[in-house]
Amino acid sequence: MSSQKNTATGRAFSMASMGAGIAGSYFGYLLQRVFLGEAKGKLKLKSTHVRAARRMADEMQALRGPAMKLGQMLSLQTGVLPDEILAELATLQMEAPGMHPSLVRAQVKGSLGREPEEIFKEFTSKPFAAASLGQVHHAITREGRHVAVKIQYPGIRRAIENDFSLFRTFSKPAQASGHIRKSAIDEIEEQIVAETDYLREADNIEFLADRLAPLSFVKAPRVFREYSSDKVLTMSLMTGRHLEDFLAQRPSQKVRNQMGAHLFELFHFQVYEVEALHADPHWGNYLFNDDAGISLVDFGCVKYLSHEAAAYLRSVCLYPGSTGSAHFRRLLETYYEQVGEKLLPGARRALINFAENFYRKVYPPKPDKDQLFDFSDAIFLRDFLRESKNLFRTKGVITEFIFMGRAEMGLYQTLHRLKARVPTSQIVKKIFEETQVH
């Protein structure tokens, strides 16, 4: 099989058995859902936007998954979707088909060797949440602990790999013309495939739980390794409300500001201090508590940054001088050289414009003591998307930042929905000061 691995057609042949077309494609599953009309009732687009745009987003939602993520990138470049919708897409989840109890049992037994009822004292066969590529069930361990058991839809990894190999073949012309970079497809595939390994996710949880300990307002689950495998992940049950329910309670401006500040600090603390971040901004992954605490769930997509990348971001964020200066230009060029990319003049202009038209506004380099950025006005979101698009168009996006960029877009979208006012630069400065030693 490995000899055929390099071509998608070879891959398709290597699947050999006749059912491969049905079970061997994630994209096929998504089409199946549309065809069977299963997706309709489940569509939930949670904000107030123009009706026509919403309908368009509904169509896009039907394509959740890797296809959606790729679509997201491509639409950034081509500008076919309204900005608000793009921002919403960033927060969508990769879904998998729902599993009936018999399939859940078969999957758990195949993965852990025993049926869920034999493993746990109690196991609820109806899932309480959808997770990336699977679903989550409530259970009670023999020791009496309430846990969340995340179960992956069978065969999803292979299905995703098959889709990617096909996508690579179809997008050859776009790759040749430089519109889609091979390294970008590699990066996306690597991250998405990594999400299918729940043992890796368990590592992510333990890593981030440890490194985020200084942030007292953040809670991460505990992993139960004895009841976990690459397809089943058992964690302590997290409490809190989803963004929707949190907002439905009409929290005061003060509470929203506090929550916004916490989300903002969490993001930047991860980038600059942890050098790794929870990079799936889907709203279901954040639970809000009444004390403005944040519980994190679903650590499938954690992006680990290189030390150089974090140092570079630190040097350009809150850059005190002029963005038109030769020094700032050198900072950009040096980093691009470091990662083996050539910074084309167009991309350089796009980066400087990005810094000037977005970051300078949201993160003023010399903030007043009581500086607050108001995220309720959607203009900043449009600025962000416009400048992102320019950067894509001029081929200036560094592969390593693709997932961080999506997480950043998700953060801004959430802050916008919270209508939070956040001391942005003060928070970043505080993190810089506290972590200077690194």
Add this chain to the structure above:
Amino acid sequence: MSALTNYVMTTKKKATLKRTTRRAAAAKRPQGRRAQNKAAIRKRIVTAALSLFQTKGFDATTTKAIARKAGIAEGTVFNYFRTKEDIALHFFEQEVDQAIAAVRDNPRLRKAPIEERLFALVHSQLEFLAPYEKFIGAAFIHALKPASPLGIFSHRAQELRHRYVGFVQELLDESMPKHRHSPLTFLAPEVFWIYYLGALLYWLHDSSPGKQNTLAFLDRSLSIGVSVLKQGKL
């Protein structure tokens, strides 16, 4: 499937239904000591044979070797089974009977949607076969030979098929109101048998860890199949 077998199948269906229920009842009846002994020996023969089929191959296994492995005289084997093919068929009958019982006797499945019940049926068959995968592969090839006693067209294999198809019909009748039956519903149980053979072939070729792809295949193909059936058209 020819029109003739379809005709035979439908006329036999009622009888088959009765037979399956009788069998289930017989299984529940308390057994005498003699019968228990007989069942134990039968089980010993089947276990010994399967282990040899799996390791030595179906063709290379003799009844003599089976007797030796089971620790009984060769003549005793013949009291229970005429040939090794009979032993294999007995094993496949067990496979079908236990799968039917697994679906019928599971209270949780009683109200489950038809696609889940069919999934449970096939999955429980495959689970039963799993320890003898190598032998199943060989038996599959055997079964396609027209003259083979194991063949899908042999008399006993036909009977087994009717029992299986009858149960699928029962499941369909339970979950789909009669008045909504279309020509597709009429054909569905027969088609399901062919589908099962396809699924078995898929399972045999599935090299994914824990046969993950087979689970996905069953789930997704059954949901398509049931949806087509409910719409009454392709």
